[in-house]
Amino acid sequence: MSEELKQGCAPSECGTKPACAGCSHNHSAEQPAEPAKEPPKVRKVIGVVSGKGGVGKSLVSGELAVMLSRMGYRVGVLDADITGPSIPKMFGIHDKAYGDGEHIFPAETPGGIRVMSINLLLESDDSPVIWRGPVIAGAVKQFFEDVSWGELDVMVIDMPPGTGDVPLTVFQSIPLDGVVVVSTPQDLVGMIVRKAVNMASMMNIPVLGLIENMAYAVCPDCGKRIELFGQSHIAKEAAELSLPVLAQLPFDPKAAALCDAGDIESVENPLMADAAAAVAGQVKL
Numbered sequence: 265m266s267e268e269l270k271q272g273c274a275p276s277e278c279g280t281k282p283a284c285a286g287c288s289h290n291h292s293a294e295q296p297a298e299p300a301k302e303p304p305k306v307r308k309v310i311g312v313v314s315g316k317g318g319v320g321k322s323l324v325s326g327e328l329a330v331m332l333s334r335m336g337y338r339v340g341v342l343d344a345d346i347t348g349p350s351i352p353k354m355f356g357i358h359d360k361a362y363g364d365g366e367h368i369f370p371a372e373t374p375g376g377i378r379v380m381s382i383n384l385l386l387e388s389d390d391s392p393v394i395w396r397g398p399v400i401a402g403a404v405k406q407f408f409e410d411v412s413w414g415e416l417d418v419m420v421i422d423m424p425p426g427t428g429d430v431p432l433t434v435f436q437s438i439p440l441d442g443v444v445v446v447s448t449p450q451d452l453v454g455m456i457v458r459k460a461v462n463m464a465s466m467m468n469i470p471v472l473g474l475i476e477n478m479a480y481a482v483c484p485d486c487g488k489r490i491e492l493f494g495q496s497h498i499a500k501e502a503a504e505l506s507l508p509v510l511a512q513l514p515f516d517p518k519a520a521a522l523c524d525a526g527d528i529e530s531v532e533n534p535l536m537a538d539a540a541a542a543v544a545g546q547v548k549l
Contacts, residue, residue, distance in 0.1 A: 303439075304408065305415045306340070308547045310472070311434060311443040313464070315456030317425040320477040321446045322350045323519070324536075325422035326528045328444070331540035333377050333529075337417040337549060340370065342407055343381035344434060345424045346400045347393050352383045356526025360384050367412035375529045380411050397429030404430055405437050418549055427463045435467040441547045442472040444510065444539075447501075449479055449493040454501050461505055472546045473510040474502050475539060481515040489514075510539040 312325040322345065333339045343351040352358075355373045361384035362369055368385075370378040382393055382403065395403075413419070421438070424430045434440070443464050447457045457474065464471050476498040481490045492515070502509045512535070519531045 304411075304413045304419075306413060306419045307416065308418045308441045308549055309421065309439055310418060310543060310547065311421045311423050311440050311469070312446060313423045313431065313443050313460050314425045314446045315427065315458075315460040317348075319425075319446050319448045320513075321345075321425065322348075322354070322422050323523060324444070324446050324475055324477060324513075325420050326351060326354045326523070327519075327531055327533055327536045328540055328543065329377055329420045330375070330529050330531060331533070331537045332418055332420070332544065332549075333375055334537070335540065335544065337544070338376075338415065340378040340380075340413050340416045340419040342404075342411075342419055342421045343379070343383075344404045344407070344421050344430060346382050346395070346403055346430070347424070349381045349383045349393075351379060351422055352381045353526060354523045354528040355379055356528075357381075357384065368407075368410060369412050373529060377529075378413060378416070380407050380413075400424075401429045401433035405433055408438050418544075418547075427459055431463065432467075435464070435469055440469050442470040442543075444472050444475055444543065445507075446475050446477055447498065448477055449491065449496045449498065454497055457501055458505070461507070470546075471505075471507055472543050473508040473539075474498060474505075475510050476512045478515055479512040508542070510542050511535045 312321055312328065314321045325341065329339050329341045341351055343349045352371070355377065357371045357373065357379055359371055361371055361380065368380070370380040371384055372378050421434065423434060445457055445460050461471050476496060478493065479491070479496055479498070481492055482488070483490060496512065498509055498512065516533070519533065522528055522531050
C-alpha cells in the first residue's frame with residue numbers, strides 16, 4: 265500500500281483529487297457527482313407578502329389562487345407561512361401529503377388547485393412547528409424544489425410576514441416573477457408597506473401592486489360604507505411608491521364563513537377577480 269501511494273498521491277491527498285498521475289485510484293468513479301435537480305415546471309411564481317402579521321395575507325393568497333384558477337390557469341399554492349399555516353383549512357384539505365421516496369406530492373382541491381403546506385405533513389393540524397429560522401427557510405426551499413408539482417401556469421406563495429430569514433430565502437432561492445404587498449388602512453401599516461416594498465426592490469423582485477384588506481365594512485341595513493380603521497392612505501402610499509392599487513377589499517363575513525368551512529373556492533369577490541386579472545397581465549401569463 266505504501267509503495268502504491270509513493271507512486272501516486274500522498275496519504276494526505278489520496279481521496280481528495282479527481283485523478284493523480286501514476287495513482288491507481290479513480291477518485292472520480294469513487295465519488296460521482298450528484299445530479300442537478302430539475303427545476304419545477306412552473307411558468308410564473310407570485311409571492312404574497314406583508315410587512316406585518318394580521319393583515320389577511322393568507323386570505324388574499326387563497327382568493328388570488330382561486331380567481332386565477334377560474335381564469336383557466338393551472339394553479340398551485342405553496343404555504344410558506346410555516347409557523348402559521350392556514351391555507352389547507354381554507355381549502356378544506358384534510359388528507360396528508362404523501363411521497364414515493366424521491367418526491368412529495370401536493371394535495372389537490374376540488375377545483376384542481378395543488379397545495380403544499382407543513383400542515384399536510386404533521387400528525388395533527390394543531391401541532392406546533394417549533395423550528396428556528398434557518399430550518400424553516402430550508403423547508404420552504406424544499407417545498408418548492410422537491411415537491412412534484414407537475415406542470416403549473418402559476419404558483420402563488422403565501423409568504424410569512426416580515427422581512428426575516430424565510431422571506432429572504434424565498435427571494436434568493438425561488439425565481440419570483442413578482443410580489444403583491446398586502447396592507448390594512450392604519451397609518452402604521454404605511455411604514456410596514458414601505459419596508460416590504462424596499463426589501464423586494466433590494467432583491468430585484470418586481471412589486472406588482474398593493475392590496476388593502478379590511479379597508480371598510482358595508483352596513484347590512486343601509487349599505488353605508490364604514491371605515492373601521494379610519495381614512496385609507498393607500499392611494500397616497502401607492503402614488504409615492506409609483507405602484508398600482510390592485511384592490512381595496514372590504515370586511516366580508518360571507519367569505520370568512522366560507523374559509524372557516526374550508527370552501528374558499530366558492531367565494532365570489534369581483535374586486536379580487538379584477539386584481540387577479542391585473543396580476544396575470546403584469547407577469548404575462
